[in-house]
Amino acid sequence: MVRTRFAPSPTGYLHVGGLRTALYCYLFAKKNKGNFLLRIEDTDQERFVEGAVENLIKTLSWIRLDHDEGPLLDGSEKGEFGPYTQSKRTEIYKKHADELIEKGHAYRCFCTKERLEEMHNAQEKNKLPPMYDRTCAKLPQSKIEEKLASNTPFVIRQKMPYELIKFKDLVRGNVQFDGKIIDDQVLIKSDGFPTYHLANVVDDHSMQITHVIRGEEWLPSTPKHIALYKAFGWEHPEFAHLPLLLNSDKSKLSKRQGDVSVESYIEKGYLKEAIINFAAFLGWNPGSGEEKEIFTLEELEEVFSIEHIHKAGAIFNIEKLDWFNWRWQKEIFNKKIFPLAKEIDEKVEIDLSRKDQPKFAFTSSDKEEKFIEEKGKILLEICKKYLDKKYLSDKNISKMLVTVEEKILRDAKEVSSQIDFYFTLPNYSKELLTNEKMGVDFSWAKKSIEEAQKNLEKLDNWNIPEIKDVLTKIVERLECKNGQVFWPLRAALSGLDFSPGVFEIMYTLGKEKSLQRIKKALEKL
RNA sequence: GGUGCCAUCGUCUAGUGGUUAGGACAACGGGUUUUCAUCCCGUAAACGGGAGUUCAAUUCUCCCUGGCACUACCA
Numbered sequence: 001m002v003r004t005r006f007a008p009s010p011t012g013y014l015h016v017g018g019l020r021t022a023l024y025c026y027l028f029a030k031k032n033k034g035n036f037l038l039r040i041e042d043t044d045q046e047r048f049v050e051g052a053v054e055n056l057i058k059t060l061s062w063i064r065l066d067h068d069e070g071p072l073l074d075g076s077e078k079g080e081f082g083p084y085t086q087s088k089r090t091e092i093y094k095k096h097a098d099e100l101i102e103k104g105h106a107y108r109c110f111c112t113k114e115r116l117e118e119m120h121n122a123q124e125k126n127k128l129p130p131m132y133d134r135t136c137a138k139l140p141q142s143k144i145e146e147k148l149a150s151n152t153p154f155v156i157r158q159k160m161p162y163e164l165i166k167f168k169d170l171v172r173g174n175v176q177f178d179g180k181i182i183d184d185q186v187l188i189k190s191d192g193f194p195t196y197h198l199a200n201v202v203d204d205h206s207m208q209i210t211h212v213i214r215g216e217e218w219l220p221s222t223p224k225h226i227a228l229y230k231a232f233g234w235e236h237p238e239f240a241h242l243p244l245l246l247n248s249d250k251s252k253l254s255k256r257q258g259d260v261s262v263e264s265y266i267e268k269g270y271l272k273e274a275i276i277n278f279a280a281f282l283g284w285n286p287g288s289g290e291e292k293e294i295f296t297l298e299e300l301e302e303v304f305s306i307e308h309i310h311k312a313g314a315i316f317n318i319e320k321l322d323w324f325n326w327r328w329q330k331e332i333f334n335k336k337i338f339p340l341a342k343e344i345d346e347k348v349e350i351d352l353s354r355k356d357q358p359k360f361a362f363t364s365s366d367k368e369e370k371f372i373e374e375k376g377k378i379l380l381e382i383c384k385k386y387l388d389k390k391y392l393s394d395k396n397i398s399k400m401l402v403t404v405e406e407k408i409l410r411d412a413k414e415v416s417s418q419i420d421f422y423f424t425l426p427n428y429s430k431e432l433l434t435n436e437k438m439g440v441d442f443s444w445a446k447k448s449i450e451e452a453q454k455n456l457e458k459l460d461n462w463n464i465p466e467i468k469d470v471l472t473k474i475v476e477r478l479e480c481k482n483g484q485v486f487w488p489l490r491a492a493l494s495g496l497d498f499s500p501g502v503f504e505i506m507y508t509l510g511k512e513k514s515l516q517r518i519k520k521a522l523e524k525l
Numbered sequence: 526g527g528u529g530c531c532a533u534c535g536u537c538u539a540g541u542g543g544u545u546a547g548g549a550c551a552a553c554g555g556g557u558u559u560u561c562a563u564c565c566c567g568u569a570a571a572c573g574g575g576a577g578u579u580c581a582a583u584u585c586u587c588c589c590u591g592g593c594a595c596u597a598c599c600a
Binding site for chain 1: 526529530531532536537538539547548549550551558559560561562564592593594595596597598599600
């Protein structure tokens with residue numbers, strides 16, 4: 001059975017690159033009806049961050065990448081393989097390291113940091129690769145016992161075989177390294193903890209991992225791992241090294257150049273479906289001829305394959321994430337409003353001729369009213385996290401949101417930040433009242449706003465159809481385009497270059513407030 | 526410096542020994558629209574360079590260049 005694992009070290013939050021690795025591990029396991037495991041690589045005591053493990057598991061779980069075996073958040077165990085937390089397994093690693101010493105594949109090294117540093121400096125000076133010179137490998141047994149007896153601190157080093165190490169990477173094909181120029185890696189640190197290399201190999205073996213899927217930064221240490229497997233007499237798992245996720249300057253993705261923590265994207269309001277969908281397509285695609293881009297996690301489990309993983313690194317492009325998020329927002333929104341419309345009016349007719357823009361024909365205006373109200377609530381829910389609490393109690397807000405439905409699905413944050421115009425008219429410059437493209441200059445703006453003012457003052461029934469009627473008639477009388485009347489008016493009412501529709505604004509503001517704002521605009525002109 | 530990996534539009538990518546090198550995001554233009562957006566239509570945009578193999582190379586080989594990763598008692 002296929003068994004993969006995600007093995008983060010708890011030095012902070014889960015970042016986007018880690019998420020992608022976890023996702024591919026998960027997808028590969030699921031695709032092959034195997035298990036996806038989680039292992040905590042906390043062998044570095046200095047970098048350990050309190051709460052990071054819990055956070056990692058929580059985020060992974062939120063994004064729906066739950067592991068099949070191993071520890072749960074509450075500390076209880078799942079499955080037969082015990083807690084995969086490396087700091088709790090130091091004895092096991094030590095035993096394995098001793099085994100390697102016995103077999104002659106490792107040795108104790110008593111060299112001080114100072115000596116190593118001197119050596120490295122000298123090597124660098126002579127333009128040689130900085131490598132341990134194996135002084136301690138040649139130590140006679142009596143000397144070793146002497147050092148041990150005097151409690152001299154030591155590390156255990158791997159004795160790299162001086163041979164060509166070849167392996168087949170599932171993504172990159174045949175790869176080979178010369179063992180002669182690979183340093184004798186430290187296996188056990190002087191504090192007794194193992195390094196990544198030892199712990200990783202021992203654990204992958206004991207967890208019966210069949211496929212090691214990890215970032216490309218690990219490719220150069222794979223020969224060390226393969227030598228270790230060989231030294232233990234174990235078969236090594238298959239390796240698949242994933243292309244790196246890059247900053248826009250093509251360096252390895254880092255937090256220096258923007259947000260990389262998955263949590264921060266969650267906080268910003270990105271949907272988990274969008275994050276997964278986006279991450280999946282960073283370095284992978286479903287293959288030939290496939291133009292579908294929106295995939296659920298379940299669909300990805302079906303179509304995922306290692307063969308279609310790209311070799312080159314991929315730049316993390318936030319604009320594409322935004323697009324995925326919009327598509328998913330739309331998907332989820334539609335899933336809610338179709339049944340809603342049917343529930344309110346079982347005879348409702350839905351016109352789907354405009355792609356992604358369904359139109360609903362209700363049998364009565366009451367039912368339509370009800371639908372708009374309910375839809376407004378859904379939209380308000382989407383905007384909720386960005387809106388000030390004072391807005392949430394105002395019924396009219398959700399009504400206005402309905403008129404900017406598309407924009408909300410696309411960018412709820414932006415819309416939410418602008419909604420304040422309803423309460424306080426922004427301080428806008430008089431240029432806003434004009435629009436070159438539509439042929440609205442200052443004098444025209446003045447003319448049409450005055451015209452609107454005159455006619456609206458006489459209007460008694462302040463509702464959307466009546467308001468619309470009044471304004472449409474003005475357009476007819478002035479023999480101009482709709483926009484030439486509506487643009488300056490809408491600008492006057494909202495003080496924004498983007499806002500809900502002009503009728504809806506007027507209606508929700510009410511007659512008095514609307515006319516006030518119109519008057520204010522005329523004062524500017 | 527050494528070792529390794531990689532190289533198709535600005536970005537994510539498809540693709541093949543013979544293609545008008547395809548799609549998506551972004552950009553731009555036009556149309557619909559009460560603005561923006563949505564929607565529809567369209568434009569621009571790529572095989573890093575040089576040899577070789579071949580009738581034919583973006584595709585195969587080699588070299589160069591470039592980018593990146595690794596080169597810790599970090600993972």
